[in-house]
Amino acid sequence: MLKKLNDLQFVIGLFFSVVSVILLLNVLLDDHSSNLNIYTGSCFLVFGLAMMLIRGKGN
């Protein structure tokens, strides 16, 4: 894990994945949450996972 963190793609992917989880959790926990959080959170999650996977494939 520590080795992976040395890779910038992995760090960026992890950051956007964490932010997407916060956005999506906010949707689940807040009844008044906007759909914009769902769309943005989903896009961030796809981007974040893609960045981490690209890094994995690269290795």
Next chain:
Amino acid sequence: MSLHFADYLIILVYFIFVIGVGFLIKKKIKSSNDFLTSNRSIPLWITSLAFISANLGAQEVIGMVASGAKYGIMTVHFYWVGAIFAMVFLGVFMMPFYYGSRARSVPEYLSLRFDEKTRGLNAISFAVMTVFSSGISLYALAKLMESILHWDFDISIWVSAGIVMIYTFLGGLTSAVYNEVLQFFLIVLGLSPLVIIALQDAGGWDNIKHLLQPEMTHAWKYMGNANDNPMGLHFMSLIFGLGFVMSFGYWCTDFLVVQRAMIARNMGDAQRTPIIAAIPKMMMPLIVVLPGVIAITLMQPALESKGYRIPTAANGELDYTMTLPSLIAHYYPTGILGVGITALIASFMSGMAGNVTAFNSVFTFDIYQSYFVKNKSDRHYLLVGKCVTVVGILISIVTAYIAKSFNNINDFLQLVFGFVNGPLFATFLLGMFWKRTTGHGAFSGLVAGTIAAAITHGVTVAEGKGGWIAPLYPIKSGMGQAFIVAGVSWTFNFFTTILVSLVTKPKPDEQLKGLVYSLTEKPKYHQQKWYLRVVPLGILLLVITLLLNFIFF
């Protein structure tokens, strides 16, 4: 605008990540070159994104949205006339000299090509400019957070400066560059939803064109007469002042951005850095100009029901600098609001860290090592580089407080920066492409260009600024005045350098190999695939840029 738990959590996660990057890089820092120049080891995709991200500070993001609202689509000239052509020129023609000369900084190149006094003049003015720019960026961030979120000014200053200091102190240039890439994605992805929903709310581009005055949605059509367009500029002034002097001066000679290309792994990557960077740069108007145009459209009577207004300043006029924050406040709910605010914070930090890392490289190598303490161990210069990082941040904080006390200091400093930067490109152009150019010529040209810039500003007046010698020539916009000042200073530098060079002794050819075009072996591209060669890539980018200009003519 008020933030909730989820918003604060996103800001906190961002802070943890940027500091974390600093800690991860720290163990790779073994020498002063690692700390100050990244030891020329950074991959192409990172140098390219860092290249545009170093410029993606507060001035770019908030300033360009403001210009989009004030001047309309003409603001794209900063990209499609200015940046792209200059970036291609840097990659194809200038990087071979910067990278091939093995100089660690732009002032060091000047010392190799000309002499120590030219290097000293450039290094000192650049160091002063960067550290003050960093302070102004810090002030702007704290002021913005105070006005939109009611955060305490002092806390904003110390927290943001403290975070930038931690990650630049730990990991030096590499840490700043890595964070710039993270910041780039955050700014682009964090602001993209805003553009999409605001554009939808405004009824799409066709409706914008229908609702706004035509000069706000045409880039060139109304530039035949200076009185017909919001910038008050004739197209020739724009092409020469912005397209040639200012843009080439900034993109090709400012060490803050050039440094990102100089840390690439090899010459090919160094040349490709600004060219690859030009691809996202070309698209940036979608993120930083279009929101401004949308904002002004949303204020038209037909869209009054949308309930959006650009805030007004104390004098009752529209406060264009608040356009982006007010759009974020209007459209972003809790959660994504945290992303938007974090994107704004990232843009400020990116600008500040870029300035600080460029400052410590130039101060350590071009001032301290060159004039004060020579021939010390590498460990000594690494320590000095780290200390200078802390000192640079502290000076930035002091500048931020000075800016708070004296509002005009921002305008004054920007003005002085313009005087110094405006003529610089003439020095490099002559130095790289005319081997007869001498050190005395370059130095005299820089001084003459700076004086000419100050005098031109003193006799022109625009939006109440300038005219401090005699208000002889009124100009419609401050931006137009800046282009004219830059054009005059460049011209004075160019001809003064030529005249003085002709009567002074040039360096022998042997000393100019690798520093001047005619005496340097040209890079060989024919073994590479076409998409790796800088010339075909550059031509392709220029063709696309011309097409974009044509589409939005």
